[in-house]
Amino acid sequence: MMRAACLLLLLLLGLPAARAQEAAAVPPSLTAELSVRRVEVTTAFSGAEILVFGATERLIGPEGDEVLVLVIGPETSMMVRQKVNAMGFWINGPSARFNRVPSYWALASTRPLTAMLDRVERADLRLALDQLPLVQLGAQGPTFRNALANLQQEAGLWVDRDRPIEVSGGRLFHARLPLPATVAHGLYQVQVMLVRNRRVVARQELRLDVVRTGTSAFIADVAREQPVLYAIACIIMAGLAGWIGSVVFRRG
Known part of the structure; x- marks a missing residue:
């Protein structure tokens, strides 16, 4: 009788620990999706928006989980060329060529990254423009890399400002990231990360396809596959435009 009671007591004491171990073994839950998986770029395309939405198992907030979204283009x-002043004329000077440049890069988060992740984690995930693994050939130095970053940011292709992720009901979230009219076509990688205790504990990867359609697709195909024909067509069109303009103004 005493032995059975001891066994029962041990089972009761061990039950919470077993449940805790079972809960710890379950991976954190994160569900995310895109509003559209395909963006069509036509001649009338003036820009679009990437809408990422999803839900988490635990509450989102400073005392709970956090979410960040990273979008990287092809x-x-x-x-990048440096202009130099030679006898009052600005001419092309030293130049640097960068390979592996993301044509688009944007980040959104529920809070500023410094409050969500430690420095080592941010560096490992390369969650900053100055940590992109760019290959620089030709002229060296940070001046050219900074110039590249400024050009991409001015064009709206690198979005390094903290863009907030909106939270609804404590567990639902959505983020909106702008796509400018000059966006490149190809496959875009959308990474949705769940942050807990200043570390990424879950990740979901989505794909967005940006494609050219209609007249813009035809022009892009001709320029890529038949550059000589494309150049001749551009010269002819420019000549026609100049001739038509001269006729119109002559009549006026």
Whole structure:
């Protein structure tokens, strides 16, 4: 009788610990989705918006979980030239070529990153423009990289300002990130991360396809596949435009 009571007591004492271990083994829950998976770029395209929404298992807030969204566009190469003054004329000087440049980069979070993640975690995830793994060829130095960042930010292609993620009902969230009219076509990687205790504990990756359609797609295909024909067509169109303009103004 005493032995059975001891066994029962041990089972009762061990039950909460077993439940805690079972709960710890369950991965954090994060569900996210895009409002659209495909953005069509036409000649009338003036920009769009990436809408990311989802839900978490626990409450979102300073004392609970946090969410951040990172969008990265297809990689490209860019050239940055420095202008130099030679006898009163501005001419092209040293230049640097950058490879593996994300054509689009934007970040949104429920709070500023410094309040959500520690420095090591931010560096590992490269959650800053100055931590992008760009390959710089030609002229060296931070001046060219800073110039590249300024150009991309002015064009709205690199969004490094803290954009807030809106929270509803404690567990539902959504983020809106702008796509400018000059956005590149291709596959965009959308990463939704769940942050707990200043570390990323869950991640979901989504894909957004930006495609050219209609006349813009035809022009882009001709320029890429038949550059000589494209150049001749541009010269002819420019000549026609000049001739029509001269006729109109002559009549006026």
